[in-house]
Amino acid sequence: MPELLEQAVGRLDRAVDADPDLKDIRKLLSLPHEVIERELTIRRDDGQRQYARAWRCRYNNLKGPTKGGVRFAASANSDEVSRLGFLMTLKCALLDLPFGGAKGAVRIEAEGLTDKERYQLAETYGEAFSDVLRPDNDIAAPDTATTSDDMEAMVAGIRHKANGMARGAVTGKPEDMGGIPLRKGATGKGAFFILDKLAADLDLDLAKSRIAVQGMGKAGAEFARSAAQAGCKIIAMSDSTGMVRNEDGLNPDDVLQAKADGTLDYTDDTEAIIGVPADVICLAAISDAVTEGNATELNARFVLEIANAAVSSSADEILRNRDVTVGPDILFNSGGVVASYLEWLVFQKGRKVSPEEHEAQWSDRLLTSAHALAATAEECEGDWRLAAYLYSLRDLNSIAAAQGIFDS
Structure with missing residues (x-):
C-alpha cells in the first residue's frame, strides 16, 4: 500500500480497538x-x-x-x-x-x-x-x-x-x-463557526484566546477574518515566505492586503509559526505540517486542522502524550463540502434557494455534526480524532451491513 494512504488508513486501528465491530468496515476502506x-x-x-x-x-x-x-x-x-x-x-x-x-x-x-x-x-x-x-x-x-x-x-x-x-x-x-454565494469562503468560515460552537466543550475561552494561523490562502484568510471579527486576537500569521507576529494582535485584512501588495514585512521564517505560544493554532496551509520531527516544538494547546492531514499520523502519539488536543480536519474543514452539497442539491431539485435559507441549512448541518461529535468525544475521553473516526466508521458500517456487504 502507498505510504501516505497506509498512514491514513492506519489511524482507523485505534477506532477498531475501541469498537471491534468495526473491523470489517476498516478492511473495506483499506483501498x-x-x-x-x-x-x-x-x-x-x-x-x-x-x-x-x-x-x-x-x-x-x-x-x-x-x-x-x-x-x-x-x-x-x-x-x-x-x-x-x-x-x-x-x-x-x-x-x-x-x-x-x-x-x-x-x-x-x-x-x-x-x-x-x-x-x-x-x-x-x-x-x-x-x-x-x-x-x-x-x-x-x-x-x-x-x-x-x-x-x-x-x-x-x-x-x-x-x-x-x-x-x-x-x-x-x-x-x-x-x-451559490455561500460556497465562497465556506471552508475557513465553517472552521471558525465550529470552533466557536464547540469552545465550551474544548475548554476554550475564545474572547481571551491567542490564535496563530498557518496559511494565508482562501481557507486560512477566511478563518482569520472570521476569528478577528468575533473579537479573537490573531497574534501570528504565516505563509510559505515567512511569518508576521504581534502579541497585541494583527488585523488579518491589513496583513492580507500587504501580502497582495508585496509589502508584507515578515518578522520570522515560516516554520516559526509552530513554536508560537498560543491557545489555538490553525493549520490551513499544507498536509503534514506537524510531524514527529516538530511535534515537540508545537506550543499551542489546541490544534485546528483546516488543511487535510495537517497533522501527520507520526505526530499523533507525541501530541496525545503532551495533552495537546487536535480538532480533526474531517470536521473542521467540512464547511466547504456542506456548501457544495447545497449547490448540488439545487441542481438536483431544480429549485432556487435564497442565500438566507442556504446559510441556515449550512449552519444547521455543521452544528448538528459538531454536537454529535462532541458526544462521541466524551466516550473517547476527549480524543477528537478518535471520536471523528469512530462516528464515521459506525455510519459507514451500518450502511454496509444494511446493503448485505458483510454477509457470508
Whole structure:
C-alpha cells in the first residue's frame, strides 16, 4: 500500500480497538474503489505542448455518488490523491451527506500558467474525466490552487462529451452558472463557526484566546477574518515566505492586503509559526505540517486542522502524550463540502434557494455534526480524532451491513 494512504488508513486501528465491530468496515476502506490516471495535453501560448499527469480517485461510494475537489499542484501524485479521497469518505459520513469520497489532481505548477492556459487545463481535465464526472456518479469541486473560474472551464470540458447534466457534476461554480454565494469562503468560515460552537466543550475561552494561523490562502484568510471579527486576537500569521507576529494582535485584512501588495514585512521564517505560544493554532496551509520531527516544538494547546492531514499520523502519539488536543480536519474543514452539497442539491431539485435559507441549512448541518461529535468525544475521553473516526466508521458500517456487504 502507498505510504501516505497506509498512514491514513492506519489511524482507523485505534477506532477498531475501541469498537471491534468495526473491523470489517476498516478492511473495506483499506483501498480505494478506483484510481484513474490520465495524461493531459495543453497548448501553451508560445505554441509548445505541455503534458501533465492527472488523477481522479473515487475512494468509496457506499453513501452515494463520490464527491471531492480537484487541485493543481506540482507535487500531486496518486498516493496523495488516494489519501485525500479516503479522508473525504470519512468526512461525508461524519456530516451525514449522501456522498462517498473522491479527490482529483493535476501535477502542474499552476502559477506559471496564463489565464488562457489555465482555462484550457481545467477544460481538458473535465473532458478527460467526463466518463466518471456526472451528478449521479462523481462530483468535482475547487481545491488547492483551483477557483470557480476553473470549475466553469471544467463544466465546459465535461459538456464536450456529455449533455446538460455537466453543471450538476461540478460545484463551486460561478453564480451565473448555478453556483451559490455561500460556497465562497465556506471552508475557513465553517472552521471558525465550529470552533466557536464547540469552545465550551474544548475548554476554550475564545474572547481571551491567542490564535496563530498557518496559511494565508482562501481557507486560512477566511478563518482569520472570521476569528478577528468575533473579537479573537490573531497574534501570528504565516505563509510559505515567512511569518508576521504581534502579541497585541494583527488585523488579518491589513496583513492580507500587504501580502497582495508585496509589502508584507515578515518578522520570522515560516516554520516559526509552530513554536508560537498560543491557545489555538490553525493549520490551513499544507498536509503534514506537524510531524514527529516538530511535534515537540508545537506550543499551542489546541490544534485546528483546516488543511487535510495537517497533522501527520507520526505526530499523533507525541501530541496525545503532551495533552495537546487536535480538532480533526474531517470536521473542521467540512464547511466547504456542506456548501457544495447545497449547490448540488439545487441542481438536483431544480429549485432556487435564497442565500438566507442556504446559510441556515449550512449552519444547521455543521452544528448538528459538531454536537454529535462532541458526544462521541466524551466516550473517547476527549480524543477528537478518535471520536471523528469512530462516528464515521459506525455510519459507514451500518450502511454496509444494511446493503448485505458483510454477509457470508
